Amino acid sequence: MEYKVKTYEEAIKVVEEIGLLPLAPLIPGFPSLHGITSPDSWHSDTELDPWIWRTKFPTDGIAGYGKFMKKKSILVSRQLLPYVKKVLGYTESVEDRYFDGMVTKEALTIYKLIRQEEGIDTRVLRGVNS
Known part of the structure; x- marks a missing residue:
């Protein structure tokens, strides 16, 4: 399937x-954002x-953005994200893993900020511990 994407929508x-x-x-x-734009x-x-879109996806609640595979940046749809988390995630809570x-x-501080302000821009998080 060939995509040629021009807009965020x-x-x-x-x-x-x-x-x-x-x-x-x-x-x-398999398509990549680079390959379809x-x-x-x-x-x-x-x-x-x-x-710019890569930070809009999570902020708008459309998709997760992170290095989920081979330390490469990937967008994961909102529908698929819970399954990716189950496959790649831990069963213990972040707090338990901290203790x-x-x-x-x-990392615990950043996690708590994300939980408090869902969709927080990653650029805001960069300044938290600096």
Whole structure:
């Protein structure tokens, strides 16, 4: 299936349809945001810039954004995210893992902020522990 995406709204439809969308090519024969958008639109600082969209997806509650596979950035649809979390996640709570020494105090603080303010922009979180 070939996609040519120009707008954020079109990208939302792709993420919702296929569930997982790596930013860069990752899975042979599987689309990536880079592969379905124009190279000229990247880092253009316009509304057509996919680099800006990567932070809009989680802020708007459309998809999760993170390094879920092979340390590569991937968008995961809201519908698929609970399953990805189950497959890749822990059964223990973050608090329990903190008390067991598996999570740093900084990570616990960030987790609590995310829980309090769902959809918080990742750029805001970067300044929390600096």
